[in-house]
Amino acid sequence: MSNEAGNCGTTRQFFTIHYSLLIIHGFGFLTVFGTTSFLQSSHFFARLIILRSVSFSKHKTNYTMNFAVCLNQVPDTSARIKIAPDSKGIDQAGVTYVINPYDEFALEEALKLKEKFGGTVSVFSVGDDSFQQNIRKALAMGADKAVLIKSPVKDASDVAFVLSEAIKAHFGGTPDAIFLGKESTDFNDAQVGPMLAERFDVPCVSVVVGLETDGKTAKLEREIEGGKEIIEVAFPFVLTAQKGLNLPRVPNMKGIMAAKTKPIETKEIAIPSAPKSVLLNLDKPPQKQAGKIVASASELVKLLRAEAKVI
Amino acid sequence: MLHNGESVETLINADYYNLDDGVYTDEEKAVRDSVREWVDRRVIPIIDEHAQKATFPTELIKEMAELGFFGATLPEKYGCAGLNNIAYGLMMQELERGDSGVRSFASVQSALVMYPIYAFGSEEQKNYYLPKLAKAELIxxxxxxxxxxxxxxxxxxxxxxxxxxxxxxxxxxxxxxxxxxxxxxxxxxxxxxxxxxxxxxxxxxxxxxxxxxxxxxxxxxxxxxxxxxxxxxxxxxxxxMLPSVKGLKGPLSCLTQARYGIAWGGVGAAIACYESALDYARKRIQFDKPIARFQLIQEKLVYMITEITKAQLLAWRLGRLKDEGKMTFQQVSLAKRNNIEIALNIARLAREVLGANGIMSEYPVMRHAMNLESVKTYEGTHEIHTLIVGADITGIEAFR
CATH class of the missing domain: 2.40.110.10 (Butyryl-CoA Dehydrogenase, subunit A, domain 2)
Structure with a gap:
């Protein structure tokens, strides 16, 4: 196994620090092997991590692959958000919903893999019928089927639970990979991806900006502070997508027409436990105060000390 | 919304009568949004340079074909998408929001080349030419x-x-x-x-x-x-020879198809100019106020959104009539005549709102204004469309 880790050490030229970790992510335990080599270069560095699921050797070798993509919808970024009178949600008037942009990167990546290896892409959403139009867009882009889960979810944990149940039922187990955005641009919790991975007991690689694969393992690139991290992972896995992974396609006219006849299954999945967190209140950030112009440096120091209390 | 006095920031697109809320179907909106996204991504960033150099963006032809823009209303068996006429019209609107030249390319390929082969061609001609034209293997x-x-x-x-x-x-x-x-x-x-x-x-x-x-x-x-x-x-x-048509009604029926698309295209050019003018008027400060604060500017902007809204409704109703097989060529003349005239007026007014900036290539309005001078004359001049409608309502032809 340390041999496998060593083999991956020559894939990039611009590493300054280069070490490989082998993480065995199996039935609830993790083992970390130490660093192997260091190379010199400029200010970039990248880490190489190999994630292997224990079932790797048994994983199928035919290249038709079936992917799940989780799709949320969020207010259009140009919408003006007003908080609803009960402070528990937003005022829906005049707000249009679009596919969560990070989920669109995830969908595009799944579609590219489907085109490369053959197979299917199924889309999973948790929400009401207002999702139908955005689900149709995903089908127009090339997804094959969709499942809309109409469960009264309260938090990210509920969402991950109903998604995992729907995905398991749809594929009769774990699909070849599950793709979703690194977060939704509404609440930005970034929790559903890791929670899903935990529910399927597969590795999760988050904030991914690049993917290369031969269909058995995938090299996933992540942006990290000042450099890149390359992670090798065996299928199946959960990927959460970051901007930069790809440029999502524009649905073509035939795709839009074909989407009309693709199936959207709706189902309701009971949520067994009480929510793990409760949204109490939404508030807008306080209005910015106008800046203050002071006459001298000494006055500034005085105000920073006495009023702002920052020095 | 702008009209309840609360905010001047939310009227982001020219849909004053909420046509998105039940007037256009989901499928029609999906087509429009797809073309809109493509135009924003691929046409608008490059079109000014092409206009300056007087070149057509040939690099876009294959993409347009792959997206299904050519012959989009024709049946699937010829490699086309089989869109309805509203969806096709919204496609023309969005293409012309980019540039009349790009819309013209698609109009000619679809309405003036593929349509006559589809409507008047032999089965051999249809089977040979239409799939190749749809894929832009032939222009x-x-x-x-x-x-x-x-x-x-x-x-x-x-x-x-x-x-x-x-x-x-x-x-x-x-x-x-x-x-x-x-x-x-x-x-x-x-x-x-x-x-x-x-x-x-x-x-x-x-x-x-x-x-x-x-x-x-x-x-x-x-x-x-x-x-x-x-x-x-x-x-x-x-x-x-196209076997199934004799006489001027052959070419004229093609022109009816193309003019239908142009009526929608004019709305697109008008929207581009209106949005540019509205955005500029809110940001341009004179006398310590955004110029949108001044009545003479508001009057121009209100004219623009009023005429755009009317033009959208004309085009939409015309499309429904076309889908029902009830559209007359005189109704197409009315819509083409109106929508291009108001688009040209809006482009000129937008240029005025933008002041000296209006003539610069950073803004689309002068390019649209110049394009629309052609569009007003081609595919039946403004004057001939006037006389077509005039003959229709009076029963007296005034042009021969």
Whole structure:
């Protein structure tokens, strides 16, 4: 196994620090092997991590692959958000919903893999019928089927639970990979991806900006502070997508027409436990105060000390 | 919303009457949004440079074909998408929001080349040409207008004479969009064998005796190729003739298709100018206030959104009538006449709102204004459309 880790050490030229970790992510335990080599270069560095699921050797070798993509919808970024009178949600008037942009990167990546290896892409959403139009867009882009889960979810944990149940039922187990955005641009919790991975007991690689694969393992690139991290992972896995992974396609006219006849299954999945967190209140950030112009440096120091209390 | 006085930031697109809320279907909106996204991504960033250099963005042709923009209303069996006419119209709107030249390219390929082959061609012609035109493996153009025959196409001089199993074509066409870049031309000529009846021919542009020099130095539709077609003893087999139509109603029915798309295209150009003017008026500070604060500017902006809203409703109703098979060519004339005139007015007003900046290439308004000067005249001049509607409502023709 340390041999496998060593083999991956020559894939990039611009590493300054280069070490490989082998993480065995199996039935609830993790083992970390130490660093192997260091190379010199400029200010970039990248880490190489190999994630292997224990079932790797048994994983199928035919290249038709079936992917799940989780799709949320969020207010259009140009919408003006007003908080609803009960402070528990937003005022829906005049707000249009679009596919969560990070989920669109995830969908595009799944579609590219489907085109490369053959197979299917199924889309999973948790929400009401207002999702139908955005689900149709995903089908127009090339997804094959969709499942809309109409469960009264309260938090990210509920969402991950109903998604995992729907995905398991749809594929009769774990699909070849599950793709979703690194977060939704509404609440930005970034929790559903890791929670899903935990529910399927597969590795999760988050904030991914690049993917290369031969269909058995995938090299996933992540942006990290000042450099890149390359992670090798065996299928199946959960990927959460970051901007930069790809440029999502524009649905073509035939795709839009074909989407009309693709199936959207709706189902309701009971949520067994009480929510793990409760949204109490939404508030807008306080209005910015106008800046203050002071006459001298000494006055500034005085105000920073006495009023702002920052020095 | 702007009209409840609370905010001036939320009117982000020109949909004042909430047509998105139940007037356009989900499928129609999906088509529009897809084309809109493509235009924002691929046309708007590059179109100014093409207009400045007077070149057509040929790099976009394959993408347009892959997205299904050519012959989009024709059936799937010919490799087309089978869209309804509202979806097709919204596609034209969005393309022209980018540039009239790009919309013209799609209009010609779809309405003036694929449509006549679909409507008047033999099954062999349809099966051979339509899939290739849909994929842009072939580019087409449409030759009706001549140097001395514009509004009066019946006076055309181009002739077809039978010679054994061939026809020999002689004549000259002018103001032909895509002529120089086309692989085939739909040429309309008087067939001397049938006493001068107008017939359509599919002519390969590499035929001996055929040339298509580009007409250079335009101040309008600069990102579009405009050409002459010169036919000197061009020999085509008799199978090149479109068998199912005789007389001027052949080319005129093609023009009805194209004018329908132009009525929608005008809305797109108008929206581009309006959004540019509205955005500028909110940001441009004079006398310590955004100029949108001033009544003379508001009056211009209100004119724009009013006329855009009316034009959208005209185009939408026309599309429904077309889908129901009830549209008349006079109704198309009314919509083309109105929508292009208001689009041109809006472009000129937007230029005024933008002041000196209005003439600069950073903003789209001067390019649209110059394009629309052509659009007002091509595909039936504003004046002829006036007389078509005039004849329809009075029962008296005023143009011959």
């Amino acid at each position: 087409g153009c449409f030759g009706l207008t001549e140097p001395d025959s514009g509004s009066d196409p019946g006076s055309m001089k181009t002739r077809a004479t039978k010679d054994g199993n061939d026809y020999i074509l002689n004549g000259a066409k002018m103001w032909i969009t895509n002529g120089t870049v086309a692989d085939i031309s739909i040429v309309w000529a008087k067939n001397e064998d049938e006493g001068g009846t107008v017939r359509g021919f599919i002519v390969p542009n590499d035929a001996k005796g055929f040339s298509a020099p580009e007409m250079k130095n335009k101040w309008s539709l600069r990102a579009s190729v405009t050409s002459e077609l010169i036919l000197q003893d061009v020999r085509v087999p008799k199978e090149a």
